[in-house]
Amino acid sequence: MSLWRFDAIGTRWEIETENSLSETVRARVSAVIDSFDRAWSRFRADSLVSSLARNGGEVPAPTGAVVMLDAYRELSDATGGAVNPLVGESLSALGYDAAVSLVAGARRPAPADWAGILSWSDTRLSVRSSTQIDVGALGKGRLVDLVLAELADLPGSVTVDAGGDIAVRGDEVRIGLEHPFDPAKAIGVVSIRDQALCASAINRRAWGDGLHHVLDARTGAPVRTWAATWAIAPDAMRADAVATALFFDGGPELAARWGVEWVRMSTAGLAERSPNCPAELFTAPGIRR
Structure with missing residues (x-):
């Protein structure tokens, strides 16, 4: 197996393939990542979303905008x-701004009527x-x-890992579920094949006492009840979406509708999982087994 490691969109990537990737293939992958970043990164002044943040109005819709924002509508509901x-x-x-100043000001709830402010189609955003x-x-x-x-x-087999958001094609891959309070430990393991596993945790992208990137849009405050989530789905976008939704009421119900299996761990150290989740857990069970 061959492993290509690189940094992009603020995270570490690892792509494992049976044979080394040619420079042509690597350039294609880099172009895909750069195109996505130029559209959606709020950390780039030249991105489409940064342009909208400065000026409002309308821009050509990036590829996949409908798929993503339709999923956001379901997440919000x-x-x-x-x-x-x-x-x-x-x-x-x-403080998690474009300059990554990490200087916290007052909490700011997101607009509750976001679907009336933001509109999208195959051609425009x-x-x-x-x-x-x-x-x-x-x-x-x-x-x-x-x-x-x-x-x-x-x-042959391919594994794409972007900082813990992992998609596997081919061979089965066994993955540890990193303990959110001790990265040297795991709360369990799971094996996936032709699936994706995405994780989210309050210890990632954290910059102060209780400050981290998982916010409740209704209050603008970081979540407090759940410490980490993991979701298994046929595709990584839905796994990532459910990993976020699981920090809130309604997340397990959305996962069930989408056919996504999951694990989550509370800040008290108890774990829950969906009824058919294949993960083997090492930590104390919560109420949902």
């Missing part, structure tokens, strides 16, 4: 508005007034899917 693609200004207010779009609830998973699709013509 399922969680009572806790997940919202206009949460970018809420994150910036707490627009906002009624300047506002900051953030697709972090499912964007990295979507990009993992795009990279895996770009490698569809490669023979």
Whole structure:
């Protein structure tokens, strides 16, 4: 097996293939990542979403905008508005801004009527007034899917891992579920084949006492009840989306509708999982087994 490691979109990537990737294939993968970043990154001044944040109005729709934002509508409905693609200004207010200042100000709830402010179609993406779009609830998973699709013509097994959002084609892969309070430990293990596993945790992208990237859009405050989530789905975008939704009421119900299996761990150290989740857990069970 061959392993290609590189950094992109603020995270470490590992792509494992049976044979080394040619420079041509690597360039294709890099182009896919750069195209996505130029569209959706709120950390780039030249991105489409940064342009909308400055000026409002309308831009050509990036490829896949409908797929992602339709999924956001389902996420928002399922969680009572806790997940919202206009949460970018809420994150910036707490210091997770374009400059990554990590200087927290006042909490800022995201607009509750986001679907009336943001509109999308196959051809256009627009906002009624300047506002900051953030697709972090499912964007990295979507990009993992795009990279895996770009490698569809490669023979043999492929694993794409973007900082813990993992998609596997071919051979079964056994993955540890990292303990959110001790990265040297795992709370369990799971094996996946031709599936994706995405994780989210409050110890990742954390920059102060109780400050981290998983916010309740209704309040602009970081979540407190759940410490980490893992979701298994046929594609990484839905796995990533459910991993976010599981921090809120309504997340397990959305997972059931989408056919996604999951594990989550509370800040008290108890774990729950979906009824048919294949993970083997080492930690104390919660109420949902």
